[in-house]
Amino acid sequence: MSGLRGGIDLGGTKIQTVIVDRGGTVRGEARQPTPTSGGPADVARAMEDALREAASAAGVKPEDLSGVGVGSPGDADGKTGVVSGARNLPGWDGSFALGETLSKALGTEVGIGNDVQVATEAEFQLGAAREFSSLIGVFWGTGVGGGLVLDGKPWLGRGAAGEIGHVVVKRGGAKCPCGRKGCLEAYAGRSAMEAEARRQHEEGHKTDLFKLMEKHEKPRLTSGIWERALDHGDHMAKKLIERAVEALGTGIASAVNLLDPEAVIIGGGLGIRFGERLMEPLAAEMGKHLFVDERPPAIRVASLGDLGGAIGASLLVSR
Numbered sequence: 001m002s003g004l005r006g007g008i009d010l011g012g013t014k015i016q017t018v019i020v021d022r023g024g025t026v027r028g029e030a031r032q033p034t035p036t037s038g039g040p041a042d043v044a045r046a047m048e049d050a051l052r053e054a055a056s057a058a059g060v061k062p063e064d065l066s067g068v069g070v071g072s073p074g075d076a077d078g079k080t081g082v083v084s085g086a087r088n089l090p091g092w093d094g095s096f097a098l099g100e101t102l103s104k105a106l107g108t109e110v111g112i113g114n115d116v117q118v119a120t121e122a123e124f125q126l127g128a129a130r131e132f133s134s135l136i137g138v139f140w141g142t143g144v145g146g147g148l149v150l151d152g153k154p155w156l157g158r159g160a161a162g163e164i165g166h167v168v169v170k171r172g173g174a175k176c177p178c179g180r181k182g183c184l185e186a187y188a189g190r191s192a193m194e195a196e197a198r199r200q201h202e203e204g205h206k207t208d209l210f211k212l213m214e215k216h217e218k219p220r221l222t223s224g225i226w227e228r229a230l231d232h233g234d235h236m237a238k239k240l241i242e243r244a245v246e247a248l249g250t251g252i253a254s255a256v257n258l259l260d261p262e263a264v265i266i267g268g269g270l271g272i273r274f275g276e277r278l279m280e281p282l283a284a285e286m287g288k289h290l291f292v293d294e295r296p297p298a299i300r301v302a303s304l305g306d307l308g309g310a311i312g313a314s315l316l317v318s319r
């Protein structure tokens with residue numbers, strides 16, 4: 001045994017892999033685009049390739065690792081290694097034995113966990129939340145995901161805890177990608193924000209968002225495009241980001257009222273890009289709804305960046 005562990009963050013657009021040593025230092029990494037066609041077996045093969053590439057960068061063979069952890073979207077069952085309903089991955093509406101498949105292919109033990117939960121645990125063990133024993137991780141990106149650590153331990157509920165994106169911030173409000181109404185994600189998720197911008201643009205409201213998207217040859221309104229538009233003083237971008245921050249403050253404050261954690265960690269594509277810049281308005285929006293407002297929780301931006309999910313996945317090995 002080399003004492004090295006592998007971590008795989010399985011995302012809708014990319015597969016990020018790392019090889020990490022006992023101290024949490026990254027010794028090798030690789031990334032590949034997530035297949036956009038085929039099915040779970042094709043995605044598993046791309047994951048295997050990306051992990052082999054990271055292992056080779058770290059000078060180790062996959063079978064010599066102490067194990068490999070996977071942070072997965074959808075319903076990821078840590079006991080069986082089965083992933084179900086990962087709808088942002090090709091052909092993955094049903095169930096697939098991802099853990100078993102990868103374990104056979106790589107010749108080492110494979111653990112499966114929820115992608116956002118493992119990223120929260122990575123921040124708790126190695127990142128921005130090391131000094132705290134209770135925290136809410138809020139991952140503000142395409143959707144809004146969440147993870148919980150309470151009294152130093154991950155809180156998974158019955159397997160579905162932490163879905164802060166579907167905390168209701170407005171009864172009967174905007175339609176959420178989940179099909180319900182008024183969820184936090186319906187106002188703050190990147191997909192929902194893009195849909196709203198498109199709707200307003202088609203109604204004739206002015207914005208440079210879509211011009212910037214074409215100019216920079218992006219297929220969607222990325223966090224970088226939103227930032228550029230804000231820097232250009234784009235009115236619609238400013239309004240929609242303000243609306244997102246208002247919803248985030250409302251939803252996070254409601255969760256804080258229930259759990260009273262020491263810290264809130266903001267990660268995800270938009271969270272990492274805007275976290276520092278929007279920290280004050282976010283704290284102000286939260287402050288409006290905090291029941292005990294004289295000692296609000298610390299708010300920090302996730303510090304492990306893009307690799308946080310994969311590093312967190314590697315922590316599943318020692319669990």
Ligand SMILES: [Zn+2]
Pocket residue numbers: 165166176177178179180181183185186
């Ligand atoms: Zn929802």
